[in-house]
Amino acid sequence: MNEFEVLFEALKITEPTLQKEILTHGVLGQYPKGVFVVEQDKYIKWLAIVIHGSVRVWQEEEEREILLYYVNPLETCSLSLAATFKDYKSLVHARTENNTTLIKIPVRFVKQWSFEYQSWFRFTTQSFITSYEDLLMSYKSLAFKRIGERLYDYLIYSKELSENKIHISHKALANELGTTREVISRLLKQMEEEGRLKLHFKMIELINS
Amino acid sequence: MNEFEVLFEALKITEPTLQKEILTHGVLGQYPKGVFVVEQDKYIKWLAIVIHGSVRVWQEEEEREILLYYVNPLETCSLSLAATFKDYKSLVHARTENNTTLIKIPVRFVKQWSFEYQSWFRFTTQSFITSYEDLLMSYKSLAFKRIGERLYDYLIYSKELSENKIHISHKALANELGTTREVISRLLKQMEEEGRLKLHFKMIELINS
């Protein structure tokens, strides 16, 4: 099954004409880690849908940055989607995290198809909704939880996406959570003493409780 | 011009059949301050669109609550909208803040119309997008700004909605911003000393700079 067929199946795109449109106008591409998919303050030309790999989406403001979310397989960046609908510049940066396969759709079709094809409508609507809910979770987390808990949540989440061993530096973790390296180091050390994880060089091993 | 005509004009609902549908199935109602429009964990039966007044939307969790947004005239609660599309229970509470006029649409039409009528599609899509952007702003604010600045932002925002005199207690302010009364009292006092505002009993007067 090729990438387009994967997409059609996952999004339940059954309309033959839409399939044909996507095959005609969509562009399949494979990108190494670290490639910018969209850049903040630039116009969006394509809506990217992740097939394999993942894309990190964040905002930058006055030297500081804030992680918004990751786009995982068969999802799209809903802020790009929003930008597509409003035809404005991107509010965010997005960059591949791994070797990533994308299908890119020119923006001029994205809105139009939403009104023409049920399945595409469902896809765009669901994207908005799930992104909104994700952001809401992050917001609540930031509002209610202390860094320690947010850190642990992040590790658990990363574990679910891969395995027990999370390959990341303390500095990078601090960046993801919007704090400083020292804070992360101290909290991790504490968790290690509590037996919840084990620290290695640039790698954290979670211990099943 | 009656409330429905206001709605049609604001949302650019020009399709005669949609107008007729809304007139047939929509319910116009006026509610005093403090009435629950939706309740967390309950099923949504109606999508409420505010005509006059405003609705406060928030989440509760373990005794604490978090303000999400206000629904102002000619807007709808996008979380209700999301719930409508996914047919699940409400994630939030919503309550009228003032004497408020609403038009309520039974949920079974909301999704269907989005695909049938351009104007309704635009309305629902725009609602999602603007809500998402609002939440994003709040998220950034929470992540980057200190309470003092968030407090001042809140006051400025309230002022824009009404006038220079904001009628609210320190306790209520603390609640809106997710902090405690003492913190608010101290910060307000400090701002008063800086000449940015003047404190009265249950009222704050902003000073134009």
Next chain:
DNA sequence: AGTCGATTGTGACATTTAGCACAATTTACT
């Protein structure tokens, strides 16, 4: 005028998080 409950002011202190400094450790590369 007097009472009561809600609101506001404020000092003292605790906790959480951030920032600085510097040492120790690990990896990569010669």
Next chain:
DNA sequence: AGTAAATTGTGCTAAATGTCACAATCGACT
């Protein structure tokens, strides 16, 4: 093995915010 750069550990201190206690003030109502 030896060096450089990145990463990690940690003591000390500062800033922001939260908590407790209690007094003062205000408004509503008798």
